[in-house]
Amino acid sequence: MTPALIGIDWGSTHRRATLVAADGTSLAERVDGEGALSCAGRFPASLETLVAGWPEADAGLPVVMAGMVGSAIGWQTVPYLERDTPLSDLARHLVRVNDAPAGRRWFIAPGYCVRDDAGAVDVMRGEETQLFGALHLLGRGASDGIYVLPGTHSKWVRLQGGRVTELRTYMTGELFALLRQHGTLASAMQTSRSSDAPGLQHADVASDPEFLRGVAEAASHPALTHALFGARARVVTGALAPAAAAAYVSGLLIGAEWADAHRGAASADAHSATVRVIGEPALAALHAACARHHGRRLETLEARQIQRAAWHALANEDFPT
Numbered sequence: 001m002t003p004a005l006i007g008i009d010w011g012s013t014h015r016r017a018t019l020v021a022a023d024g025t026s027l028a029e030r031v032d033g034e035g036a037l038s039c040a041g042r043f044p045a046s047l048e049t050l051v052a053g054w055p056e057a058d059a060g061l062p063v064v065m066a067g068m069v070g071s072a073i074g075w076q077t078v079p080y081l082e083r084d085t086p087l088s089d090l091a092r093h094l095v096r097v098n099d100a101p102a103g104r105r106w107f108i109a110p111g112y113c114v115r116d117d118a119g120a121v122d123v124m125r126g127e128e129t130q131l132f133g134a135l136h137l138l139g140r141g142a143s144d145g146i147y148v149l150p151g152t153h154s155k156w157v158r159l160q161g162g163r164v165t166e167l168r169t170y171m172t173g174e175l176f177a178l179l180r181q182h183g184t185l186a187s188a189m190q191t192s193r194s195s196d197a198p199g200l201q202h203a204d205v206a207s208d209p210e211f212l213r214g215v216a217e218a219a220s221h222p223a224l225t226h227a228l229f230g231a232r233a234r235v236v237t238g239a240l241a242p243a244a245a246a247a248y249v250s251g252l253l254i255g256a257e258w259a260d261a262h263r264g265a266a267s268a269d270a271h272s273a274t275v276r277v278i279g280e281p282a283l284a285a286l287h288a289a290c291a292r293h294h295g296r297r298l299e300t301l302e303a304r305q306i307q308r309a310a311w312h313a314l315a316n317e318d319f320p321t
Contacts, residue, residue: 001025003021003054004061005020006019006057006064009129010065011035011068013033015050017031019056024315027056030053043074060103060104066126067109068126070095070110078111079110080111082114087163090129090132092320094110095110124157127149129310130303132313133311134306136312144159144160145274145276146273146276147278150283150284150286152172153173154169154170155169156169168264170260172256176253185231185235188235188242188245205285206288215252217252218256219255219293224253234248258290274296275287275298276298276301278301278302280303284300
């Protein structure tokens, strides 16, 4: 099949590139450690090396990059879109890379900035392409609702009429990693079976009694910092085994997202609405456990399938000149 697009999810520390045919077939994929932080000062050379590794891809093939590559720590700062811009217009708002060599069609996706009615501001970069993929995979009429995109910075997004109407970010993964590596909880969490992010490699954490206890504690005690210290208190008094501390803390942190979202759901319809999680299976399992605790329905959308849907859609769009 003839390649039509190279789509790149270019984060802070890692990069996932996909060579896509016009019909959406993934022809090849590469994942490496060439994240935005490590590529400072050499983005063009890094991308040229990546493209050269696929001799079947013409040098003039469009390349669409999403994520931190368009941030202040990335290749080129790309302004955010406001929430009144529909996701279906994403291709029209791709930004050309300023220092691309002649003949190269390199673009960066803009991300979204969402301000609520009270003036609070939130932002995302990279997740907008996944939501764009969900829009095309599910269809415009079926894609409205609440989405969770878990990770270092977990995103909760409401789509209505193909627009991002609400956005809330939680520093769940980052805070878990910091607590595990530094401070009074670190020694206990280091001895646990958990990984660097909640449930990233251990799907069985979702059924761990201490994870579930953490979810329940987060729902009933909104003061998260107090609940986190409670983990320390339980360990030093022997009420919590050190090996289970990370599962409990993971439950507190992810549970805090759900508790906040549940409190923010103002109507009975909002409380009963299905939540869609876009993520890897292990992380999705943790959110499924939280959904059960709150009596919510959860639908899992596999992250790579959603991302491929986004690249497929973009491969058939007209790009800015």
